[in-house]
Amino acid sequence: MMTHFRREASEILAELEAMRALDAPTHGGRVLSYVYDSGLAELDELAAGAARLVQPVNGLDPTTFTSVAAMEAGVVGFARRVLGGAGDDDIVGSVTSGGTESCLLAVKSARDLWRSVRAGSPRVPRIVAPVTVHAAFHKAAEYFGLELDLVPVDPLTGVVSAAAIEERLGDDVALVVVSAPSYPFAALDPVADVASITGPRGIALHVDACIGGFALAFWPDELPAWNLAVPGVTSLSADLHKYGYAPKGVSVLLTRGRDRQRFQYFATTAWPGYPVVNPTLTGSKPAGPLAAAWSIIEALGEEGFAGLTAQAARATDALRGVVAGIDGLKIVGTPTGPLFAVAVDESVPADRRVDPHHWADAARASGWHLQLQPALTQADGTRLPHTTHLTVTPVTEAVIGELSKALVAAADVVRGVPPVDGRALVAGLAETLPGGLDALAGASAGLDSEGAAGLLRAFGLLGGAVADDEAAGADGALPDRLAPVLALVGALPPQLTERLLVELLARVVEPAPGS
Ligand SMILES: *Cc1c(COP(=O)(O)O)cnc(C)c1O
Numbered sequence: 001m002m003t004h005f006r007r008e009a010s011e012i013l014a015e016l017e018a019m020r021a022l023d024a025p026t027h028g029g030r031v032l033s034y035v036y037d038s039g040l041a042e043l044d045e046l047a048a049g050a051a052r053l054v055q056p057v058n059g060l061d062p063t064t065f066t067s068v069a070a071m072e073a074g075v076v077g078f079a080r081r082v083l084g085g086a087g088d089d090d091i092v093g094s095v096t097s098g099g100t101e102s103c104l105l106a107v108k109s110a111r112d113l114w115r116s117v118r119a120g121s122p123r124v125p126r127i128v129a130p131v132t133v134h135a136a137f138h139k140a141a142e143y144f145g146l147e148l149d150l151v152p153v154d155p156l157t158g159v160v161s162a163a164a165i166e167e168r169l170g171d172d173v174a175l176v177v178v179s180a181p182s183y184p185f186a187a188l189d190p191v192a193d194v195a196s197i198t199g200p201r202g203i204a205l206h207v208d209a210c211i212g213g214f215a216l217a218f219w220p221d222e223l224p225a226w227n228l229a230v231p232g233v234t235s236l237s238a239d240l241h242k243y244g245y246a247p248k249g250v251s252v253l254l255t256r257g258r259d260r261q262r263f264q265y266f267a268t269t270a271w272p273g274y275p276v277v278n279p280t281l282t283g284s285k286p287a288g289p290l291a292a293a294w295s296i297i298e299a300l301g302e303e304g305f306a307g308l309t310a311q312a313a314r315a316t317d318a319l320r321g322v323v324a325g326i327d328g329l330k331i332v333g334t335p336t337g338p339l340f341a342v343a344v345d346e347s348v349p350a351d352r353r354v355d356p357h358h359w360a361d362a363a364r365a366s367g368w369h370l371q372l373q374p375a376l377t378q379a380d381g382t383r384l385p386h387t388t389h390l391t392v393t394p395v396t397e398a399v400i401g402e403l404s405k406a407l408v409a410a411a412d413v414v415r416g417v418p419p420v421d422g423r424a425l426v427a428g429l430a431e432t433l434p435g436g437l438d439a440l441a442g443a444s445a446g447l448d449s450e451g452a453a454g455l456l457r458a459f460g461l462l463g464g465a466v467a468d469d470e471a472a473g474a475d476g477a478l479p480d481r482l483a484p485v486l487a488l489v490g491a492l493p494p495q496l497t498e499r500l501l502v503e504l505l506a507r508v509v510e511p512a513p514g515s
Helices: 009-020 041-053 066-085 099-116 136-144 162-167 191-201 258-262 288-324 356-365 394-414 422-431 436-443 449-458 483-491 494-508
Strands: 091-096 126-130 147-151 173-179 204-208 235-239 251-256 266-268 276-278 329-331 339-344 371-373 387-391
Touching: 041 288, 066 091, 066 235, 066 251, 066 288, 091 099, 091 258, 099 136, 099 173, 099 204, 099 235, 099 251, 099 258, 126 136, 136 147, 162 191, 173 191, 191 204, 251 258, 288 329, 288 339, 288 394, 339 356, 356 371, 356 387, 356 394, 356 483, 422 483, 449 494
Parallel strands: 126 147, 126 173, 173 204, 204 235
Antiparallel strands: 091 251, 235 251, 266 276, 329 339, 339 387, 371 387
């Protein structure tokens, strides 16, 4: 029976378990980004069982595998009901592989609709969005050949004004995007105000509710209008693998108007194979994440979602209270939903300030993973501060006491420590390089893979020669402290940083040399 097998299944799984043990913990609330733990083991079991049942299915063809059509209709129906489109048959949707794919498709549809009414226009269509819009829209602009016009936000609150968006509108705008809320600062953009400007002009408006959608839908507090109940909103994305508690690989894109949504599709019969009709970017695709999401929705219903959301909301309130009470830190703006960002409180003297990145590193040393976010200079010259991001999930409530203590203690450890001076770090690193700073500055253009790897090694971020500096990690492992890495990211030319990060991530997955 085991004729084709080289190793015992149990042995292989044991090896995988050993690898998994080195991962950041996906459950238990210790990682405050990336993972969304309902805290309900039965829900994970159900989702795994559902995914297992459809494992052999190809989601490519819902007419052959009709379970896919039934589940997708169910998920889209639920999403439409809770995201402001209850009873509105004009709102249609697709299940996608994640937030990025939902955002890419929203842009593709808007671009193709824009083109269809301007046949032959030589203009490059434009996306107008606040600078806080998710990077997925940078990716969409690059992939689909649109210009991304980023509108500065209020540096104190992270919110964009509708007036600032209005100033940017013109005939070349294919899509305006706002967030509900934004990832970096949890700012709820003024959806209704923006819609009242874009709607009458016939400009498409996408609400990116990828992170917040399925939490805001059940949020206990009254919120300003933000979803498809706002008439000018033409599409909305919400991720089921975030506050839908599904395993990764599932999101929903809802679109107002069948005709608008049909631009999302790709179809061709112009090859000798099967007729291709793809609503999303992939061809063959798994049904597992869809089945997982569908089964979770069936299990929880709106009441279950409301209960989990209430837990996350209570934990968020409590955590915000704790952080607001830490001398030297402050919460950015007035965040909406189960996430927020933390910056240094510059209103207190330097010896009482807490650098948010040192704080995150100190918290990490005690087993709590917060997410470091870099500073950003906007087009108008104002600067968005470097921050630390916390995404709060239902399970956070169970560990709130422990987490609160850790956050307070971490601040005590680093209070008064000045932020890492990125420029000094770069200057120090440049000294170790042949050609010095000039070589670094010139390096972004025409850096090949070996050159990029060489720089990473010099910075101590890749195995091999490790420079004597504070960013250095142990032999290719990620460094214990991320504050210096983020400072480096902020001080190097963006193109160089991007090239180096590409190199780092590409090398991480390379097979061992000579293997
Ligand atoms: C997570 C997120 C995305 C991208 O989603 P992925 O599932 O990571 O591809 C887009 N927009 C916002 C606001 C997000 O938080």
